[in-house]
Amino acid sequence: xxxxxxxxxxxxxxxxxxxxxxxxxxxxxxxxxxxxxxxxxxxxxxxxxxxxxxxxxxxxxxxxxxxxxxxxxxxxxxxxxxxxxxxxxxxxxxxxxxxxxxxxxxxxxxxxxxxxxxxxxxxxxxxxxxxxxxxxxxxxxxxxxxxxxxxxxxxxxxxxxxxxxxxxxxxxxxxxxxxxxxxxxxxxxxxxxxxxxxxxxxxxxxxxxxxxxxxxxxxxxxxxxxxxxxxxxxxxxxxxxxxxxxxxxxxxxxxxxxxxxxxxxxxxxxxxxxxxxxxxxxxxxxxxxxxxxxxxxxxxxxxxxxxxxxxxxxxxxxxxxxxxxxxxxxxxxxxxxxxxxxxxxxxxxxxxxxxxxxxxxxxxxxxxxxxxxxxxxxxxxxxxxxxxxxxxxxxxxxxxxxxxxxxxxxxxxxxxxxx
Ligand SMILES: [Zn+2]
Numbered sequence: 197x198x199x200x201x202x203x204x205x206x207x208x209x210x211x212x213x214x215x216x217x218x219x220x221x222x223x224x225x226x227x228x229x230x231x232x233x234x235x236x237x238x239x240x241x242x243x244x245x246x247x248x249x250x251x252x253x254x255x256x257x258x259x260x261x262x263x264x265x266x267x268x269x270x271x272x273x274x275x276x277x278x279x280x281x282x283x284x285x286x287x288x289x290x291x292x293x294x295x296x297x298x299x300x301x302x303x304x305x306x307x308x309x310x311x312x313x314x315x316x317x318x319x320x321x322x323x324x325x326x327x328x329x330x331x332x333x334x335x336x337x338x339x340x341x342x343x344x345x346x347x348x349x350x351x352x353x354x355x356x357x358x359x360x361x362x363x364x365x366x367x368x369x370x371x372x373x374x375x376x377x378x379x380x381x382x383x384x385x386x387x388x389x390x391x392x393x394x395x396x397x398x399x400x401x402x403x404x405x406x407x408x409x410x411x412x413x414x415x416x417x418x419x420x421x422x423x424x425x426x427x428x429x430x431x432x433x434x435x436x437x438x439x440x441x442x443x444x445x446x447x448x449x450x451x452x453x454x455x456x457x458x459x460x461x462x463x464x465x466x467x468x469x470x471x472x473x474x475x476x477x478x479x480x481x482x483x484x485x486x487x488x489x490x491x492x493x494x495x496x497x498x499x500x501x502x503x504x505x506x507x508x509x510x511x512x513x514x515x516x517x518x519x520x521x522x523x524x525x526x527x528x529x530x531x532x533x534x535x536x537x538x539x540x541x542x543x544x545x546x547x548x549x550x551x552x553x554x555x556x557x558x559x560x561x562x563x564x565x566x567x568x569x570x571x572x573x574x575x576x577x578x579x580x581x582x583x584x585x586x587x588x589x590x591x592x593x594x595x596x597x598x599x600x601x602x603x604x605x606x607x608x609x610x611x612x613x614x615x
Pocket of ligand 1: 477559
């Protein structure tokens with residue numbers, strides 16, 4: 197009985213296999229006859245000889261090239277060309293992409309395409325004598341200015357309202373950076389306030405590739421309307437300016453960490469949460485989780501990187517003019533930040549923690565002006581760059597044109613301005 201069953205199933209299995217084989221052949225024939233034009237066949241054959249590598253953490257150019265079978269001489273030649281001709285000395289993890297092309301499967305690499313941005317490709321080609329050539333190709337972009345407007349609703353943060361208005365996260369982060377010079381997002385944001393952002397969208401061959409820069413931003417803040425415009429000066433450098441052409445980028449930021457909640461304000465006397473007795477709070481506390489990077493509020497030179505019982509791990513920076521800033525309770529310092537190091541505005545100097553007299557992870561931030569502690573939220577901060585007479589005249593004309601464009605976009609928010 198068992199045997200009979202087995203024979204039966206063997207017969208069925210054979211039939212099934214034959215049936216499947218016939219079916220597959222028919223499908224394959226169908227595909228060849230109907231779907232595959234000769235050019236598509238060629239494209240797929242080429243694809244087999246192209247491998248695409250996205251750079252990951254720990255990858256180096258030489259490792260990637262050796263992995264693809266290049267010898268040490270070729271690796272050196274390619275690295276030199278990239279450095280000299282394309283200004284590429286190191287690869288960036290999760291950003292740079294490399295394509296390796298071979299004429300046939302298993303043949304040596306004959307072409308390498310390095311893609312550092314959607315707008316630039318560097319092509320390295322190996323000729324018949326084995327010498328490498330390098331060519332940089334800039335991809336043409338079509339840039340459009342788009343307009344997004346929104347309103348703060350009850351219980352909103354600016355971030356939530358911005359997302360609802362359709363502003364992409366990266367642009368919103370840039371807008372925060374800009375507005376943070378003028379606004380305290382905790383205190384100045386109320387339901388009913390309106391805002392708009394004009395920013396670039398970059399297209400290539402009709403398809404959107406990425407977002408560009410913020411061109412204009414407006415926010416109806418409690419203390420008055422904040423407006424900023426991006427403008428390129430005659431010397432080629434660009435910056436942000438208010439309606440009257442005054443520099444909008446200040447030497448210091450009031451809130452070093454974007455979107456962090458203030459948990460304790462500057463005050464002449466408050467009851468200290470750890471020590472228990474009343475004493476002045478000489479800075480502002482921002483809640484943030486341990487390990488959050490702390491950016492320098494402004495460019496300057498590190499004058500202290502130390503520990504004391506109250507501040508825990510702290511960094512103090514001396515800025516141009518009469519300002520100093522101090523950042524306390526750090527879990528650790530950023531690598532390469534030492535006494536004497538010059539730092540840029542926004543450069544990470546350490547990480548949030550809870551060292552010293554602290555009840556939980558936060559950044560304690562102080563601004564000291566002429567040796568006196570001042571309230572970071574209200575102190576008047578100098579602008580980094582103001583416009584000269586000629587630039588200012590041009591700026592006012594440019595601003596009027598942009599304002600006219602914005603008026604049109606307000607009525608028709610789905611339109612864009614071709615730049
Ligand atoms: Zn504090």
